[in-house]
Amino acid sequence: MRLPRFLLLLTFAVALLASAAFPGSALSATQAFFPTADSYVNAAHPRTNYGRRGALRADRLPTLRSYLRFDLRRLPSSATQVRLLVFVTNGSSPWIAIGRVASTWRERTVTWANRPRGLPYGHVVTWGARQGRWLSVDVTSLARRPGVYSFAVSTHGLMGSVALESRDAGTGSISALKPGHHPRLVVTTTPPTNVSPPSISGNALEASTLTAAPGSWTGSTPMTYSYQWQRCNQGVCSDVGGATTADYLVPAADVGSTMLVSVTATNSVGSASATSAETSVIAAVPPSVVITSAPPSSTTGANATLAWTTSGTVTSTECQLDEGVWSPCMSPVSYDSLTVGAHSFAVQVANDAGSSSATASWTVVALTPPSVTITSAPPSTTTSSTATFAWATSGTVESTDCQLDGGEWSACISPATYGSFAVGAHNFAVRVTNSAGSSSAAASWTVAAASVEPPCTLYASPTGSGSAAGTSPTSPTSLAGARSKSVAGSVVCLLAGTYGLSSAFYLSKSGTASSPIVYRSYGGVALLQWTGGSPAAGSSYAVVQLGSGAHHVEFHGLTIDGANRASTGVKCDTGAHHLVVQGSTIRNTGSAGVLAKACDYVTVRRNLISHTGYDPNVGWASAVDLNGDVWSDRTDGFHNFVVGNVISGASDESSAHSEGHGVIVDRGGDGPPVLIANNVVYENGGRCLEAYLSQHVWFVNNTCYKNALDLRNSGTGEICGQGSNSFDLHYINNVASAWTSRPPYRLGDGATGVFSHNVAYGGITSLVPASVLADPLQLRLVDPRFTSPPSVDPTLDQQQRTALSPWNVGSDFVPQTTSPLKDLGIDPRTVAGVTAALRAGMDLYLTTDIQGLPRPAAAGWDIGAYELP
Structure with a gap:
């Protein structure tokens, strides 16, 4: 039979009994804490609670355990020692065990059945529990720090049964109680x-x-x-x-x-x-110095100011200029009247431990006049009445002044904007100045009158309906619908967009001299785009075609693209007459840009024509081709005009490789007079301008540059006349810049012509009569000094394929202000052979240059297509 074992459970509430600790005292302090709860449980009665009994019990048979709970949360610091004191009121036991349990139990409800679980903090065993004596147990290892602690008290071994005084003593009948014998924890703390x-x-x-x-x-x-x-x-x-x-x-x-x-x-x-022990004697360290402000490495200033900062103990500060004598100084220090040249400065700080220094060097340079460069200006020709200029300067600038049209100088800053400019030539200058001098830069431009287009009578769009009336831009008809609805005097406005054409836009209707039929762009780019195939050998397609017998039809401001498949941009059939193509862009055609086949009264004016003649099935054509001897009437004067065009990139990919010219007049006989003037023609495979078997051709004020780039085309040059029946050819005020072995001018196979005030540069000059070369009033050999012409390599073949597009030319071929072309020409209306009828045509197209700038009323014309201000 097992011996009875008693377990005692106590729970204590904290109560401060005494405190014997004082600040600065070396004495320990003790505090006593009373239980906040205590009870015991009985295994024989597992569901009975004994929380109101006046005694606690611990026994083996039956198994009795006691529990005590202490609240040490107000303990100010960790304890040096903690002792549990309980008074034995009855019985004895040789050994008593104290262990930690969970504080989850309650004094009035704890039973053997719900007793708290033990915690893994070990336990304390003591001996000698005797009736009528205190039992003192060291539980420091179980409860050292602030917190809530519950202890289980039980007998240890096979013998012993004790009763302990409870915090509820006086309510039970286990023994007579003595005052002050309640359970307690005595906590000892010690000072540092x-x-x-x-x-x-x-x-x-x-x-x-x-x-x-x-x-x-x-x-x-x-x-x-x-x-x-x-x-x-x-x-x-x-x-x-x-x-x-x-x-x-x-x-x-x-x-x-x-x-x-x-x-x-x-x-x-x-x-x-x-x-602590004392340190060694504190030693001083040398101070440090850093220069924080000094002159720039190069300056025009004769005065200098330098500043510095220091760290550490500074007992003396000295400065030195240009390795001279050291002298006391303080930051900042200034020097004046420094000479031009290199200079140096040093500052030194010191104390008993040593010194340190810092240096700076700079150079005083002589003041020179500033420079200025204009970085932004209006284009050489504009219709805008306002202008904005910007410029960049270098050097020291003390003042900036601007001047307009030779007027008064006035202060200005970049950018500067001016307004209300009248139509005509203008100039701008900016001047920057300092005490050493000044420099200036200038720009010139021309305000041209805006072109006036006739008012629209019909509207068409790429998506318009052919059944629509087309009388307003909000209800446009189709391109074909506009053609069918047009009558003499109709102005067909093509709304911006792409008009795909798989077959030629064929026109058979005619206008009159006073009421032509006009097709023009409206509200943006109107692109007539070829979408059909390439022609078979011996045949050709045109994007736009004026039918035989049609007359008085004009095209203004259109963009015509042959997609390198359509043979021609605009074609005039045999017997048609009075065709005008102006202000348009024509590109990527297999043969010609504009082809007039036995047509009379053709005007090709102010167009940009690029990359023509690349279909080997057609060829034998040039950018502008006036072909066939035809007079629609015998009226005196010019019938045909090719004026103010910019042309590049023409080629002849046929097996002949004989054309690809900028402009060719190939009449085959006595054709009506042609005026070819104010054109800029460059980087084409064939000639710049050609009169072949043709008469009555006037080449006036044209600019030709580095054509004849196709080495497969032999005998080419810049401005040429060829054939024994080519006569009455006139060369006036032209400039031709040739490359390598190409002639700037040529009269071949019996052709004859009259030269007046022309300029040639580069190439072979022996293909014109010796009398022309000998007379500077007919031909001068001089560098025209264009602004920035494109580079052409004389060792490479067929550079026309990559020619600069006309719409990217800008001012490249405008002569520099120092160009010999300025004022070197003659008024072509005054040369021999100009009849009143011819003069009327010249008056129509030669009074302004390619940009619309006015030519002089008499002598002093500039050579080439551009007139300088």
């Missing part, structure tokens, strides 16, 4: 005690940081540390004001002294202080 003194780490140097370690201490925790640094001289130490942290930055005032630190440790019981 220094075990090893504080220490100091770091270098004993000015501006260094010393760090204090608190040393080792015993006593109840938590424990805090405070610091006080002290400065010592000859064994006398005094506090350093404000130096109360573990780290200490050594100031200059500590140099020559030693340092120590006093550390005070404090806990809930008290405090104590300890001091």
Whole structure:
């Protein structure tokens, strides 16, 4: 049979009995805490609660256990010692066991069945529980820190049965109670005690940081540390004001002294202080200096100001200029009247520990006049009445002035905008100045009158319906619908967009001299795009075709693209007459840009024509081709005009490789007079301008540059006449710049012509009569000095394929202001052979240049297509 075992469960509430700890005292402090709950349980009655009994029980048979709970949460610090005291009111036991249990139980409800579980903190076993005596058990290992603790009390071994006084003593009948015998925990805490003194780490140097370690201490925790640094001289130490942290930055005032630190440790019981050993004597360090402001490396200023900052103790500061004498100084220091050349400066700071220095150097350069470059200006020709200029300068600028049209100079800044310019030539100048001088830059431009297009009578769009009336832009008809609805005087406005054409846009209707039929762009780019195939050998397709017998039809401002498949951009069939193509862009055709086949009264004016003649099935054509001898009437004067066009990239990919010219007049006989004037023709495979078997051709004020690029086409040049029946050819005010072995002018196979005031540059000059070469009034050999013409490599073949597009030319071929072309020409209306009828045609198209700038009323015309202001 098992011997009875009693377990005692107590729960204590904290009650402060005594406190004997004072700040700074070395004495320990004790506190007594009463249980907040206690009870015991009985295995024989597993569901019975004994929480109101006046005694606690511990026994083996039956098994009895007691529980006590203490609330130590208000314990100010960890304990040095904790003892459990219970008074034995009855019985004895040689051994008593104390263990930690969970604090989940309640005094009035705990039973054997719901008893708290044990915790894994071990247990304490003591001996000698005897009736009428206190049992004192050291439970420090079970309850050292603030918190709530529950203990189980049981007999240990096979013998013993005890009754202990409960916190409810007086309500039970186990024994007579004695006052003051309630269970309690006696908690002992101790003040700090220094075990090893504080220490100091770091270098004993000015501006260094010393760090204090608190040393080792015993006593109840938590424990805090405070610091006080002290400065010592000859064994006398005094506090350093404000130096109360573990780290200490050594100031200059500590140099020559030693340092120590006093550390005070404090806990809930008290405090104590300890001091470190003194450091070695604080040593000074040399000061440092950094120059923070100095003149730039190169300057025109004769005055200089320098500034610097220092660190450390500075007992002296000296400065030196240009390696001269050192003299005392302070920051900032200034010097004036420095000479042109290199200069140097040094500053030195020192104390008893040493010195350091910093240097600066710069060069005073002689002041030179500033420079200015105009970076933005209006285009050479514009219809805008306002202009904005921007410029960049270099050097020292003390003032900036601007001038318009030779007027007064006035102060200005970049950018500068001006307005209300009248139609005509204008110039702008900007001048920058300093005490050494000034420089200027100039720009010129021309305000041209805006072209006036006739008002629309019909509207068409790429998506318009052929059944629509087309009388407003909001209800346009189709392109074919506009053609069928047009009558003499109709102005067909093509709304912006792409008009795909798989077959020629064939026109058979006619206008009259006073009421032509006009097709023009409206509201943006109207693109007539070829979408059909390539023609078979011997045949051709045109994007736009004026049918035989049709007349008085005009095309204004259109963009015509042959997609390198359609043979011709605009074709005029045999017997048609009075065709005008102006202000349009024609590109990517297999043969010609504009082809007039036995047509009369053809005007090709102010167009951009590029990349023509690349279909090997057609060929034998040029960018502008006036072909066939035809007079629709015998009216005197010019019937045909090719004026103000920019043409590049023409080629002849047929097996003949004989054309690809900019403009060719191939009449085969006595055709009506043709005026070819104010054109800029460059980088084509064939000639610039050609009169082949043709008469009555006037080449006036044209600019030709580096044509004849197709080496498969032999005998080509720039401006040429060829064939024994080519006569009455006139060369006036032209400039031709040839390359390598190509002639700028040529009369071949019996052709004859009259030369007046022309310029040639480069190439072979022997293909014109010697009399022409000998007379500078007929032909001068001189560099025209274009602004920025494209580069052409004379060693490469067929560079026409990559020619600069006309719409990208800008001012490339405008002569420089120093060009010999300026004022070198003649008024072509005054040369021999100009009849009144011919003069009327010249008056129509030669009074302005390619940009619309006015030509002089008499002598002093510029050579080429451009008239300089």
